[in-house]
Amino acid sequence: MRSMTTTGRFITFEGGEGTGKSTQVRRLAERLRLHGFEVVETREPGGSPGAEAIRHLLLTGVAKPLGAEAEAMLFAAARDDHMTATVRPALSRGAWVICDRFIDSTRVYQGALGNVDPRLIRSLERLVVGPDMPDLTLVLDLDPNIGLTRVSKRGEGTNRFEDENLEYHKELRAAYRDIAEREPGRCVLIDADANEDVVAVRIWMAVSERLLRPLREKGERAAE
Ligand code: TYD
Numbered sequence: 094m095r096s097m098t099t100t101g102r103f104i105t106f107e108g109g110e111g112t113g114k115s116t117q118v119r120r121l122a123e124r125l126r127l128h129g130f131e132v133v134e135t136r137e138p139g140g141s142p143g144a145e146a147i148r149h150l151l152l153t154g155v156a157k158p159l160g161a162e163a164e165a166m167l168f169a170a171a172r173d174d175h176m177t178a179t180v181r182p183a184l185s186r187g188a189w190v191i192c193d194r195f196i197d198s199t200r201v202y203q204g205a206l207g208n209v210d211p212r213l214i215r216s217l218e219r220l221v222v223g224p225d226m227p228d229l230t231l232v233l234d235l236d237p238n239i240g241l242t243r244v245s246k247r248g249e250g251t252n253r254f255e256d257e258n259l260e261y262h263k264e265l266r267a268a269y270r271d272i273a274e275r276e277p278g279r280c281v282l283i284d285a286d287a288n289e290d291v292v293a294v295r296i297w298m299a300v301s302e303r304l305l306r307p308l309r310e311k312g313e314r315a316a317e
Pocket of ligand 1: 110116136152195196198202203278
């Protein structure tokens with residue numbers, strides 16, 4: 094666990110397709126910068142040169158025939174490079190890291206939906222993430238009918254996971270809600286069925302409450 098006064102914070106965004114994660118990552122980063130923090134915005138799979146190379150294999154579906162277990166290991170290999178090259182160096186110099194998708198995506202897509210043994214997933218987490226778990230995970234929750242409509246309106250083409258059917262995306266949503274419920278210390282479920290500004294306010298409230306207020310309180314105490 095990072096010290097609450099001297100080092101950066103690690104925030105991850107999770108949720109199904111079209112829930113607005115990328116937009117909200119950008120907005121939160123901008124707002125934190127206005128408060129004087131150094132912020133690193135990153136994403137998974139990717140966020141470092143090695144991980145971006147693996148991203149290509151995963152999202153085009155080249156790795157799909159290998160099975161969900163192999164995909165889970167490839168996501169973990171990408172994450173390992175990302176942690177080493179990007180996340181840990183940023184946190185240790187005191188920056189805040191905001192990551193679009195992280196371990197909960199593996200738990201949900203490869204675990205809950207891909208039937209990969211949770212023991213394998215936990216072992217990979219321990220190996221790759223170790224003590225550097227997110228301080229806060231914002232789970233953006235939205236009806237997949239709305240999310241998938243947003244994705245198709247982007248007109249950017251779809252990836253191997255977005256191509257799955259509606260039932261799959263409903264199960265994804267349920268699996269994310271389940272994680273948020275089981276780990277309330279780390280996760281906050283954000284209702285993403287509202288316009289961008291409203292969702293940004295909900296996120297800011299969660300970040301203020303969970304991370305900024307404790308930081309201020311510690312700072313005040315240290316100054317006393
Ligand atoms: P991306 O284009 O970044 O989609 P999004 O904008 O929805 O984040 O693609 C990432 C895809 O990879 C997404 O469909 C979820 C999937 N994924 C996994 O299946 N497991 C993982 O561990 C991660 C990080 C992503």
